[in-house]
Amino acid sequence: MDPYKGRPSSSFNGPLWSTNSGAPVWNNNNSLTVGSRGPILLEDYHLVEKLANFDRERIPERVVHARGASAKGFFEVTHDITHLTCADFLRAPGVQTPVIVRFSTVIHERGSPETLRDPRGFAIKFYTREGNWDLVGNNFPVFFIRDGMKFPDMVHSLKPNPKSHVQENWRILDFLSHHPESLHMFTFLFDDIGIPADYRHMDGSGVNTYTLVNRAGKSHYVKFHWKPTCGVKSLLDDEAVTVGGTNHSHATQDLYDSIAAGNFPEWKLFIQTIDPDHEDRFDFDPLDVTKTWPEDIVPLQPVGRMVLNRNIDNFFSENEQLAFCPGIIVPGIYYSDDKLLQTRIFSYSDTQRHRLGPKLPAAPAQRAQVRPPQQPLRRLHELHAPRRGGRLLPIPLRSCQARPPLPHPLRHPHRPPREGGDCQGEQLQAARGEVPFMGSGKARPVHQEMDRRTL
Numbered sequence: 146m147d148p149y150k151g152r153p154s155s156s157f158n159g160p161l162w163s164t165n166s167g168a169p170v171w172n173n174n175n176s177l178t179v180g181s182r183g184p185i186l187l188e189d190y191h192l193v194e195k196l197a198n199f200d201r202e203r204i205p206e207r208v209v210h211a212r213g214a215s216a217k218g219f220f221e222v223t224h225d226i227t228h229l230t231c232a233d234f235l236r237a238p239g240v241q242t243p244v245i246v247r248f249s250t251v252i253h254e255r256g257s258p259e260t261l262r263d264p265r266g267f268a269i270k271f272y273t274r275e276g277n278w279d280l281v282g283n284n285f286p287v288f289f290i291r292d293g294m295k296f297p298d299m300v301h302s303l304k305p306n307p308k309s310h311v312q313e314n315w316r317i318l319d320f321l322s323h324h325p326e327s328l329h330m331f332t333f334l335f336d337d338i339g340i341p342a343d344y345r346h347m348d349g350s351g352v353n354t355y356t357l358v359n360r361a362g363k364s365h366y367v368k369f370h371w372k373p374t375c376g377v378k379s380l381l382d383d384e385a386v387t388v389g390g391t392n393h394s395h396a397t398q399d400l401y402d403s404i405a406a407g408n409f410p411e412w413k414l415f416i417q418t419i420d421p422d423h424e425d426r427f428d429f430d431p432l433d434v435t436k437t438w439p440e441d442i443v444p445l446q447p448v449g450r451m452v453l454n455r456n457i458d459n460f461f462s463e464n465e466q467l468a469f470c471p472g473i474i475v476p477g478i479y480y481s482d483d484k485l486l487q488t489r490i491f492s493y494s495d496t497q498r499h500r501l502g503p504k505l506p507a508a509p510a511q512r513a514q515v516r517p518p519q520q521p522l523r524r525l526h527e528l529h530a531p532r533r534g535g536r537l538l539p540i541p542l543r544s545c546q547a548r549p550p551l552p553h554p555l556r557h558p559h560r561p562p563r564e565g566g567d568c569q570g571e572q573l574q575a576a577r578g579e580v581p582f583m584g585s586g587k588a589r590p591v592h593q594e595m596d597r598r599t600l
């Protein structure tokens with residue numbers, strides 16, 4: 146299997162200019178005119194097409210993570226985790242899967258410097274035999290907020306002031322100070338690792354909690370972590386000023402030059418897993434994206450390694466048109482009830498419908514390696530269940546039910562409030578028994594339960 150088949154490549158470069166339809170272009174320098182001084186003829190097909198292509202060659206930049214660099218390579222399983230997941234690409238040590246990775250900064254524009262104190266995006270598209278899997282993460286293991294409702298407000302506070310178009314610290318601190326749960330990520334951002342030296346020397350994390358499902362249908366909550374084999378390196382503030390002042394694309398160039406020189410960046414993939422039946426045994430909520438899972442309690446388990454050994458052939462189609470979405474999963478990996486993750490499942494494809502338009506799935510970098518076979522539709526409750534070779538694969542039943550209420554918040558002072566809201570006043574009222582938490586009461590199945598049941 147050639148993972149790059151059908152993808153843009155400089156090997157397609159030919160000696161002739163051609164129109165979009167492939168017809169040769171004999172004159173690319175002069176328009177067709179009536180006489181030597183004009184006017185220009187509308188029948189100059191190449192001129193009209195050339196201008197039309199040019200007029201449309203910019204697409205809107207990403208609303209966040211606009212500035213990024215990508216590279217290609219492979220993921221290789223090094224440790225057997227088939228007791229945890231039936232994902233086909235994790236079926237045995239030695240199995241390799243092609244990947245494309247996009248690293249990014251978050252807040253500033255497409256042409257902004259890569260030396261700013263800002264989280265870094267770390268998004269990987271695995272081209273597996275059963276469709277693509279997108280693991281869309283960051284370089285920090287936690288996030289500022291735990292409810293996607295606040296994401297636009299959070300981003301607006303970090304973006305430049307809408308009046309002056311200048312980023313202002315008071316706007317950021319105003320938002321974050323009203324959200325104490327953001328302090329954890331804040332400490333990462335203002336620690337030394339707040340300005341990574343480049344994209345090769347930084348950790349990656351899936352951040353959200355996902356679910357692994359094994360063949361027997363048993364689920365485990367999972368968090369994903371990437372560790373670079375060349376170690377983590379960062380820039381001090383004054384170093385960042387010098388590096389950024391010399392080259393505002395230093396991280397893009399570092400990635401490109403390293404790969405071109407054969408110095409391939411490599412990361413090891415680790416997971417942490419928690420049995421959902423034991424989620425109440427911790428003094429933190431495993432689905433709260435503002436918390437880490439302590440490694441001394443939930444140890445890192447090695448899974449594989451990722452090597453980036455190919456530069457992209459075309460920045461536009463393999464970076465600008467590249468589209469990741471946490472909703473894109475493969476059998477054996479599923480979402481969790483992590484509220485932030487659930488918001489993300491909607492938001493990415495939605496923004497891409499605007500950013501890339503209806504042709505989004507046709508962009509070369511999005512195309513799945515192997516189109517999953519069409520399955521005949523069966524009974525209603527089987528519609529959503531994944532299959533392999535005609536055999537039904539399990540999905541977690543838990544993800545379709547309201548999570549049972551946790552014990553009284555006063556007995557767990559460090560535990561965040563649940564569906565009752567993040568507002569301190571509500572917490573206290575609920576603790577005094579004045580208003581019930583909305584999430585309290587018996588677990589109830591939601592409307593999809595019958596349709597999505599494990600079969």
Ligand code: HEM
Pocket residue numbers: 206207208209210213247248249265266267268281282283288292293294296350351352353467468469485486488489492493496497500
């Ligand atoms: C509810 C919370 C979030 C929302 C609504 C959200 C929304 C978005 C949107 C709209 C984009 C632009 C996508 C595109 O134009 O293709 C984006 C990009 C991105 N987001 Fe989020 N995001 C959220 C949280 C997170 C979190 C928690 C992480 C880290 C785990 C993350 C990592 C990324 C990355 C890495 C990209 C860039 C992907 C690329 O390189 O194309 N986001 N996000």
